[in-house]
Amino acid sequence: MSITDITAPAAALTAHNFHSGATPIWCPGCGDYGVLSALEHALAKHGRPPHEVVMVSGIGCSSRLPAYTSCYGFHGVHGRALPFASGVKLARPDLEVIAVGGDGDGYSIGGNHFIHACRRNIDMLYLVMDNRVYGMTKGQPSPTTEADWDSDIAPGGLGLRPFNPISLALAAGANFVARGFAGRSEELANLIVEGIRWPGFAFIEVLSPCMAFRSEAFGWKESVHPTSLSIVDDRAAAQAATLADEGYSLGLLFKDHRPSLPRQTAPLASLAEVEAQFWVCCPARHQG
Secondary structure, X not given: OOHHHOOOOOOOOOHHHHEOOOOOOOOOOOOHHHHHHHHHHHHHHHOOOHHHEEEEEOOOOHXXXXXXXXXXXXXXXXXXXXXXXXXXXHHOOXXXXXXXXXXXXXXXXXXXXXXXXXXXXXXXXXXXXXXXXXXXXXXXXXXXXXXXXXXXXXXXXXXXXXXXXXXXXXXXXXXXXXXXXXXXXXXXXXXXXXXHHOOOEEEEEEEOOOOXXXXXXXXXXXXXXXXXXXXXXXXXXXXXXXXXXXXXXXXXXXXXXXOOXXXXXXXXXXXXXXXXXXXXXXXXXXXX
């Protein structure tokens, strides 16, 4: 599918409209450059202006991404991108909310939040740039690192079975599950547009090589291939297919029509009423 297959809305936006002007400080060859380019093109195709889009991240190389776009952005605490993004979306359902991060931030420190974000199925997109290593802190194994990956910091490998984020997202209830590759930016842009527009929690796993600490990841471009899955509604079948997959299938893997968390369009209480419920002392001061 070409990026031109996505129907463009009336707004005449280009990828340039989403540049912040800041120069990324990622290492040469980092896959995150391709993800940033894909995201900018996807947002232009989607057609909502930068001031209607909120980018949220935690900590890590990939979590720098909000600073490189002209959208509203929040660079927060390690592993806490999804709780903040959920709050933004629930408070302002009119905004487009996109959470971004890496495998260490999203699957280790933020692993519990990932599970429950899938379960709540709030209408937003989560983009994880997975390089299978902690790149910013000099190459420790991450939750998706292979058990036998040998490095100076973990000679012979950790011997731990790697995390399967696609399988977990399916089990936890995500409505849209896909995998992209940073080296195929145009295909990734199409996936991002489709994920943004699909109701509920959309999760896209992006294979994004780290050339500084996992140079062998350069070979991923020879391993990736289009998926033969693209299963709709049958979550059990998607789970079985995912567990049989080798982890390099690209494209839409699963989408479901499970209703997303209902939007609350009007507050149930005023701010003063909420504050009053939390007063535990000094009632005279409160009344005065």
